[in-house]
Amino acid sequence: MPDASTSAKGDLKLSNLTKSYGDFKAVDDLTLTIPEGSFFALLGPSGCGKTTTLRMIAGLEEPTSGKISIGATDITDKRPYQRPVNTVFQNYALFPHLTIFENIAFGLRRRGVKDVKEQVEKVLNLVELPHLADRKPTQLSGGQQQRIAVARAIVNRPALLLLDEPLGALDLKLRRQMQIELKWIQTEVGLTFVHVTHDQEEAMTMADTIAVMNEGRIEQMGSPAELYDNPKTAFVANFLGQSNLIQGNIVDSDGDYHVVDLYGQKTKVLKNRTHSRNNSVLYAIRPEKLRIDTENHTRPGNRFTGGHIVDVSYIGVSTQYQVELPWGQEIMVFEQNDDGIPPLDKGDEVTLSWEPSFSFALDGAQDANAGSEVNPEAE
Amino acid sequence: MAVIARAKDASTSELKKKSLVPYFLLAPGLIWLSLFFVAPIITLVGTATKTPGAGIGEFVQTYRWANYWDAITGSAGQFGRSFLYATIATLIALAIAYPLAYGIAFKSGKYKNILLVLVVAPFFCSFILRTIAWKQILGQNGPVFRLLLDLHLATPMTHLTASPSAVIIGLAYNFLPFMTLPLYGSLERIDPRVLEASGDLYANAFTTFRRVTVPLSMPGVVAGTLLTFIPAAGDYVNAEILGNPSTKMIGNVINAQFLNTQDYPLAASLSFILMIIISVLVMVYIRKAGTEELV
Numbered sequence: 001m002p003d004a005s006t007s008a009k010g011d012l013k014l015s016n017l018t019k020s021y022g023d024f025k026a027v028d029d030l031t032l033t034i035p036e037g038s039f040f041a042l043l044g045p046s047g048c049g050k051t052t053t054l055r056m057i058a059g060l061e062e063p064t065s066g067k068i069s070i071g072a073t074d075i076t077d078k079r080p081y082q083r084p085v086n087t088v089f090q091n092y093a094l095f096p097h098l099t100i101f102e103n104i105a106f107g108l109r110r111r112g113v114k115d116v117k118e119q120v121e122k123v124l125n126l127v128e129l130p131h132l133a134d135r136k137p138t139q140l141s142g143g144q145q146q147r148i149a150v151a152r153a154i155v156n157r158p159a160l161l162l163l164d165e166p167l168g169a170l171d172l173k174l175r176r177q178m179q180i181e182l183k184w185i186q187t188e189v190g191l192t193f194v195h196v197t198h199d200q201e202e203a204m205t206m207a208d209t210i211a212v213m214n215e216g217r218i219e220q221m222g223s224p225a226e227l228y229d230n231p232k233t234a235f236v237a238n239f240l241g242q243s244n245l246i247q248g249n250i251v252d253s254d255g256d257y258h259v260v261d262l263y264g265q266k267t268k269v270l271k272n273r274t275h276s277r278n279n280s281v282l283y284a285i286r287p288e289k290l291r292i293d294t295e296n297h298t299r300p301g302n303r304f305t306g307g308h309i310v311d312v313s314y315i316g317v318s319t320q321y322q323v324e325l326p327w328g329q330e331i332m333v334f335e336q337n338d339d340g341i342p343p344l345d346k347g348d349e350v351t352l353s354w355e356p357s358f359s360f361a362l363d364g365a366q367d368a369n370a371g372s373e374v375n376p377e378a379e
Numbered sequence: 380m381a382v383i384a385r386a387k388d389a390s391t392s393e394l395k396k397k398s399l400v401p402y403f404l405l406a407p408g409l410i411w412l413s414l415f416f417v418a419p420i421i422t423l424v425g426t427a428t429k430t431p432g433a434g435i436g437e438f439v440q441t442y443r444w445a446n447y448w449d450a451i452t453g454s455a456g457q458f459g460r461s462f463l464y465a466t467i468a469t470l471i472a473l474a475i476a477y478p479l480a481y482g483i484a485f486k487s488g489k490y491k492n493i494l495l496v497l498v499v500a501p502f503f504c505s506f507i508l509r510t511i512a513w514k515q516i517l518g519q520n521g522p523v524f525r526l527l528l529d530l531h532l533a534t535p536m537t538h539l540t541a542s543p544s545a546v547i548i549g550l551a552y553n554f555l556p557f558m559t560l561p562l563y564g565s566l567e568r569i570d571p572r573v574l575e576a577s578g579d580l581y582a583n584a585f586t587t588f589r590r591v592t593v594p595l596s597m598p599g600v601v602a603g604t605l606l607t608f609i610p611a612a613g614d615y616v617n618a619e620i621l622g623n624p625s626t627k628m629i630g631n632v633i634n635a636q637f638l639n640t641q642d643y644p645l646a647a648s649l650s651f652i653l654m655i656i657i658s659v660l661v662m663v664y665i666r667k668a669g670t671e672e673l674v
Contacts (some may be wrong), residue, residue, distance in 0.1 A: 060575050080578040087579045093572035097594045106590075107580035156580070 006109050008084050010071020012057070013193065017066035019052050026052040028216035030066070034194060034209075036159075039186050041195045041207035045371075046240070049216040050196045054162050057194065058087050070159050081110070083195055087162040091169060092145045094137035100124075102131040109155040123155040126185065143174045150182070154189055163195040167202060179205045199242050204228070212236050214371070232275045234362050235371035237284055244331040245282040245291075245366035246370040250274075250361075257356060263327040267302040268356040280364030287332035289358040292321055292350050299353040309348045319343040323350060329357050417504070427648035436641055443644075450648040454632050464543070464611035467551035472558040472607050473600070480562035480599070481592075484569075495574070498559050506553065510620045513549050514540055517621070541623040549617035557606035565599025566592070578615040601668045609657055627655055 012034040019027040027049040034040045042050040055061035057068060059080035068076045075083050086107065095103050104123060105116040113119070123345045124130045127147040137145055146166060153161055166182070167175045183206045186193045197203050204224040211221040212235070220227060231237040234245060235248050248267075252259035257268040260283050267283060274281065291299060304325055311322035314337075321333040321344070333352060337343075344350065427446055429438035449450055451458070483494045501509060517539040527533035539545055569592065577587040615630030622628075629649065636646035 058579060060578070079583070080575070081581045081583050085579070087576070089572050089576055091570075091572065093570060093576040095573060095576070095591060097591075106577070106582070110581035110586060154579070215634075 008070045008073035008075070009036065010073075012160055012194070013067075013069045014053070014057075015067040015069070017053070017056060017068065019049070019056060019061065020064045026198055027063075028058070030216070030218065032218065032221075033209065034192060036071075036192055037190055039183065039193045039195065039208045041199055041203035041210045042213055043200060043203040043210050043239075044213035045198055048213040050198075050213050051164060053213075054087075054164055054194065054196045057160070058085055059083050060087075060160055068178045084159040085162060086156050086158040086160075086297050087164060088146075088149045088153050088166045090151040090164045090166070092137075094145055094148060094152070095286075096137055098136075098227050099133065100129075100137065100140070103137065103148060104152045104155050106152065119155055122150045126154075126188065128153045142170055143178065146170060146178060146180075150185065154185070154191065157189070158191065160192050160194060162239070163193060166195070167197075167199075175195060175202070176205075182206060204240070212239060214239075219322040228362055230273055231284075232362070233370070234282055234366040234368055237360075237362065238369065238371035242287055242332055242372075243284045244282055244287060245284050245362070246325075246329065246331070247364060247368070248281055248283045249364075250276075250281060258361070260361065262304075263325075265304055267359070269361045270357055270360045273360040276361060276363040276366070281361040282364055282366060282368055283359065283361050285354055285359045287320070288318075288334040288336075289354050290331075290333045290345065291353045292323070292333050293353065294333050294344065294348060294350060301353050302356050302359070304352040307350050307352055309344055309346050309350060312343060314343055314344055321350075323352065405661070413651050423647045423651055426643050427651055429644045438643055446644050447648045447652060449653060450645055453645075454649060455631060457627055457629045458653070461612050461624070461630065461653075462656075462660075464550060464618075464626075464628060465608050465614075468547050468554070468611050469558075469608045471547065471551040471606050472555050473604060476555055476558040476562050476603065477600075480559050480566050484563055484566035485571075495563070498563075500558050501556065507616060507620070510549055510553065510616055513552065514620055517545055517548070540621060541626075543622070543626050544622040546617050546626050546628075549621045550611045550614060553614075553617065554607040554611055557610070558603040561602035561606065562596065562599040565596045565602075569595050597668060601665065605661060605664070609661070612657055613653060613658050 012032075014032040016029055017030040017032075018025065030049075030053060042053060044050045052061060056063050059075070059078060059082075063076065066076075067074060070084060075085075095106065098106070101124075101257070104120045107116055108116045108119060120133075121130065124133060127150060128244050129144060129147055129151075132140060132144065132148070137148070140148065146169075149166070150163075163182075167178050170178060179202055182193075186206075195207060207224065207272040209221065210224055210227055212219045212227065214235050220232050227236060228240050231240065231243070234243075237243040237245065246262050248260045248262040251261045251266075252257045253271075254268065256271055258274055260267050260269055260272055260281060262283055269281075269283060293299065306326040307323040309321050310324045310330060316337070318334045318336050321335065322330050323333055324330050331352075335343075425440065426438070427450075428440065428442045428444055430441045430443050430446075432439040440633070453579070479498075483491060483498075487494050515521055519535075519538060521539075524533060524539055527539075533539075573595070574587055574591060577591045578584075582590060612628075613630050615628060615634045618626050618628045618631050619634075633646050633649045633653070636642045636649065
């Protein structure tokens with residue numbers, strides 16, 4: 001019974017998608033296009049609406065308003081089983097009463113495919129578990145169940161594969177390995193993957209495009225490098241990696257650069273990396289972009305003088321310093337341990353310097369802590 | 380070294396102490412069972428092969444095994460009727476309890492606990508009283524009969540009570556909670572995400588029910604049907620109150636032989652045969668249902 005909707009192909013389009021529970025808007029007027037064949041990640045803290053969005057695409061949740069379409073086909077009012085969409089559930093949701101073979105064959109059988117053996121075996125080989133066909137799900141390890149859940153979905157070759165925190169239940173090492181494997185599987189089968197996660201590293205490792213969600217809206221969308229290097233909001237700057245945000249004012253212009261006054265110290269930031277509507281800005285620099293030196297040692301570029309180290313953590317590849325600046329604010333500095341010089345000590349007077357083009361500036365009206373106080377592991 | 384050795388000693392003595400705990404915990408149950416289950420069964424088997432002695436109501440042990448055969452041939456009709464009624468009542472109870480348990484497990488929301496209390500509420504009232512109440516409900520002046528009269532489905536000459544259907548209705552009603560609770564238990568344990576996964580994999584609501592919900596609720600179905608069938612097969616109250624002389628079940632025969640006729644050997648052999656038949660049926664059933672596969 002493959003009708004027009006179950007065989008639809010093309011880009012996924014969400015138009016003004018909204019989901020309200022009473023007064024609370026879980027997803028707020030979301031408009032988004034996910035190109036066919038891409039690996040797309042919806043990233044955000046718990047409660048940001050990413051899972052609700054995914055469930056609406058799967059048909060497990062009904063939108064309050066808005067439209068979902070794949071290619072030219074509107075699937076908004078289709079039942080889950082009528083959509084060319086398959087889901088890898090958070091805790092896998094394998095059928096406990098069926099063998100691994102029958103779990104994978106389930107979707108094929110429901111669509112009336114007569115000879116399922118060849119397709120099931122092919123996908124079992126793809127996830128490298130052909131020897132487990134006759135086992136029951138409870139006899140498998142977490143990592144193996146995860147792969148079977150992926151196999152059970154991709155065997156149907158859906159227009160869209162949805163992954164709901166698929167690696168959340170695995171330990172760190174296995175998670176890293178599965179990230180690479182999932183990315184490889186996606187390239188291999190060429191399907192559109194929509195991946196929901198709260199783990200920024202996971203999203204950055206796998207996705208071509210990431211949409212950072214916060215309070216039911218998309219804060220910013222782009223490639224992992226774009227989002228990390230040029231965040232447009234304090235939330236994104238803090239949620240993806242760490243940022244030092246310092247309150248300041250644009251006081252002058254110098255070619256491609258704005259001159260920013262930060263508590264009396266003049267610094268520069270590229271105009272096209274400044275995202276503020278007025279002169280009040282949050283001047284931002286990533287901890288690993290800062291260079292730390294003892295007083296009187298000078299480097300070209302921007303500089304903060306008069307800081308002193310309040311905390312030192314040696315973590316092998318790098319040393320992390322917490323530096324208090326003259327106006328009392330503490331900022332983070334990550335220094336690669338690549339020069340053989342022993343780390344500086346607590347209490348040392350230091351100068352921080354950086355390449356002006358590495359910094360960015362955000363709207364000064366925002367909360368400088370947005371996105372940093374949320375615990376990304378909390379679910 | 381010494382510290383480690385001492386620690387080891389401590390842990391092994393701990394283990395020894397622990398290994399006795401299960402026996403202590405089992406003891407009350409084992410003593411209870413041997414006093415009130417094993418001992419009576421041995422007495423029962425012994426009584427079954429006795430024959431009448433000199434005095435009235437006196438029986439002597441003569442190991443007359445043919446008593447068993449006499450019991451079977453003498454009450455074959457009641458045995459057959461018991462299992463037929465019990466089977467039909469079990470099927471009716473299953474048909475009523477499954478949607479009920481399903482509704483409570485998946486659709487009841489905040490009323491779940493209230494509904495569960497209502498399922499067991501009949502137990503607050505005596506079994507016999509409730510059965511007698513059915514006599515009123517199904518009687519010539521009861522609401523069911525009047526409705527049937529109004530619908531011209533019955534004439535004043537027909538009657539609902541004192542009939543096989545009344546007995547079966549009574550059995551199905553009385554054991555309904557025993558069917559509902561295990562069904563609810565196994566349905567409630569089903570992970571809703573597994574049902575969502577089925578819908579996601581192109582199964583509509585009916586196929587999901589047939590391919591996922593029903594197989595996953597099989598442990599409840601097996602437990603519920605056993606808890607209904609076994610007591611229903613041995614029941615005599617429903618046949619006594621709601622039946623007529625031609626609806627007598629094996630429970631009624633055993634009851635009459637023990638308490639009225641006082642033919643203890645016959646009553647004992649009937650009881651023992653009933654027990655054996657039920658045990659065999661249950662074993663075959665569990666084999667067929669394959670519940671050990673389900674966990």
